[in-house]
Amino acid sequence: MGHRVIVMVAALLAMLNPASAWAQSEAREVLEQAAEAMGGLERLQALDNVVYTGFGQRAYYQGGGNITGDPQAPMKWQQLVDVQRTFDFASGPWPGGRALYQERWGQEFPFAGFFGLNFERRTTMQLHRELLDHPLPALLAALHSSTTLGQFTQEDGLLVVPFTLSNGGTRAWLAIDPVTHLPRFSRWVSGHANLGDLTTTAWYSGYLPFAGVQLPMGLRQELDWRRTTNLMFQVDSYRVNVVPEHLPRFPLPMLAERTPPPQAQVTALAPGVWDVRVDGAGGPVMEFADRLVMFEAYGGGAQTLLRIDAANELVPGKRVEAVIVSHHHFDHTGGLRAAVSRGLEVISHRGNEGIIRDMATRPAMHFPDALARNPQVLQFTPVDDVLVLEDAMRRLEIYRVIEHGHMPDAVFAYLPAERLMMEGDLGDEAWQLHWWGSAYRANIAHRGIDPARNVAVHGTGALSIDETLANTRRQIAAAVQYCATAEGGGRYVMGCPVQYDVDGPVALVPR
Numbered sequence: 191m192g193h194r195v196i197v198m199v200a201a202l203l204a205m206l207n208p209a210s211a212w213a214q215s216e217a218r219e220v221l222e223q224a225a226e227a228m229g230g231l232e233r234l235q236a237l238d239n240v241v242y243t244g245f246g247q248r249a250y251y252q253g254g255g256n257i258t259g260d261p262q263a264p265m266k267w268q269q270l271v272d273v274q275r276t277f278d279f280a281s282g283p284w285p286g287g288r289a290l291y292q293e294r295w296g297q298e299f300p301f302a303g304f305f306g307l308n309f310e311r312r313t314t315m316q317l318h319r320e321l322l323d324h325p326l327p328a329l330l331a332a333l334h335s336s337t338t339l340g341q342f343t344q345e346d347g348l349l350v351v352p353f354t355l356s357n358g359g360t361r362a363w364l365a366i367d368p369v370t371h372l373p374r375f376s377r378w379v380s381g382h383a384n385l386g387d388l389t390t391t392a393w394y395s396g397y398l399p400f401a402g403v404q405l406p407m408g409l410r411q412e413l414d415w416r417r418t419t420n421l422m423f424q425v426d427s428y429r430v431n432v433v434p435e436h437l438p439r440f441p442l443p444m445l446a447e448r449t450p451p452p453q454a455q456v457t458a459l460a461p462g463v464w465d466v467r468v469d470g471a472g473g474p475v476m477e478f479a480d481r482l483v484m485f486e487a488y489g490g491g492a493q494t495l496l497r498i499d500a501a502n503e504l505v506p507g508k509r510v511e512a513v514i515v516s517h518h519h520f521d522h523t524g525g526l527r528a529a530v531s532r533g534l535e536v537i538s539h540r541g542n543e544g545i546i547r548d549m550a551t552r553p554a555m556h557f558p559d560a561l562a563r564n565p566q567v568l569q570f571t572p573v574d575d576v577l578v579l580e581d582a583m584r585r586l587e588i589y590r591v592i593e594h595g596h597m598p599d600a601v602f603a604y605l606p607a608e609r610l611m612m613e614g615d616l617g618d619e620a621w622q623l624h625w626w627g628s629a630y631r632a633n634i635a636h637r638g639i640d641p642a643r644n645v646a647v648h649g650t651g652a653l654s655i656d657e658t659l660a661n662t663r664r665q666i667a668a669a670v671q672y673c674a675t676a677e678g679g680g681r682y683v684m685g686c687p688v689q690y691d692v693d694g695p696v697a698l699v700p701r
């Protein structure tokens with residue numbers, strides 16, 4: 191009698207709770223069939239390690255680093271070469287083991303720092319959610335006894351099993367092909383400074399057997415933002431159960447270093463004008479009759495909120511109510527959502543309105559940020575060619591940028607009374623190479639303005655225009671030298687030959 195009651199209660203719970211024992215056992219069956227198709231569950235669970243090598247392309251800034259924010263703008267890619275990924279299932283923590291990811295990368299577009307061009311070999315240790323982008327650790331993690339499975343659904347003819355990892359509660363999905371029973375994609379959600387909750391789908395294709403284990407040769411990742419292809423990767427070898435002497439050494443787990451929390455640095459530039467920056471990036475805050483206006487929402491939510499909070503201390507009774515965004519690149523808009531959460535009006539080139547609206551309206555339910563905690567409607571003010579903010583106290587001229595292929599939809603700003611120019615990515619004292627070095631002079635001449643000082647978003651603060659141009663000349667010379675060295679080695683780099691000196695496009699040579 192008692193037994194029957196328990197069965198009835200369990201059946202009732204099963205109907206009410208989608209993660210019920212019934213649903214779990216059905217989902218487990220789908221996953222166990224996948225394990226069978228990949229080589230057998232016992233075989234997979236007994237693997238010590240799997241190593242793959244290959245090459246590919248990764249989207250720069252998840253598609254947020256293209257020349258404009260237009261969905262039809264050409265993508266910028268990072269080239270990935272000499273990639274080796276080592277899955278350690280024997281000694282790695284569960285679920286899913288651990289991986290050592292090694293790669294060389296270089297930007298396939300003109301880039302201002304050697305670190306983005308030098309193909310130095312870099313190593314990252316990966317755990318937990320970082321292993322969900324390959325079907326083998328993803329399947330082993332989903333089938334682990336500590337993982338909670340949900341009821342499977344169908345999507346485009348695939349069986350999709352939701353699962354939640356015990357470690358940190360990561361939600362993920364694994365899709366199984368009903369004909370081959372092989373994993374077709376895995377999917378997970380992560381938090382993104384510009385895009386809120388970001389869902390990545392990792393697609394698997396071209397399975398081949400390696401020592402009896404079916405593994406995909408094609409890896410491609412797609413984002414739920416504009417269906418951006420985030421990764422294109424071709425495996426060129428798999429090795430199963432490599433002897434330990436041939437494996438790279440995993441680094442010992444390091445204790446997190448205690449770094450002091452970042453602080454906003456405030457420097458007075460002129461009466462009612464301050465430079466406010468955090469960790470070497472920022473821009474001016476300007477006092478108007480009834481409000482403050484800030485330049486750039488750089489870096490991330492925390493960085494931008496630090497700047498806004500510091501600015502709000504500057505003048506009793508006045509608060510930052512608007513932010514000028516120089517261009518859409520994801521480092522320059524990393525604090526956009528935080529700025530909108532404080533109700534700031536956003537002023538930028540009209541071409542950025544679409545991507546800025548995208549950023550300001552995406553949800554962040556799984557990884558709540560400032561905007562999720564304090565939702566605000568975006569107020570966007572476009573700049574076509576010129577926008578002047580002027581009242582009894584101050585005049586600020588906002589101009590669209592010309593002659594700068596890094597960012598065709600950009601603005602800079604100018605305070606005529608203070609002769610102070612402010613800009614993002616026209617240049618930077620820390621840049622090592624400059625590919626668009628005529629932009630300062632071209633924009634100053636085009637507008638007939640007469641700045642004495644310039645404040646770059648990246649850098650230490652205000653520099654004289656002469657210092658700024660001297661830095662630019664040095665960086666142009668380094669880029670010319672870099673192109674010569676690369677060409678000498680038989681390699682032709684994007685951006686070479688350098689097209690600009692500080693005065694404009696260089697003269698063409700017949701060839």
Ligand SMILES: [Zn+2]
Pocket residue numbers: 517519522596597615
């Ligand atoms: Zn940029």
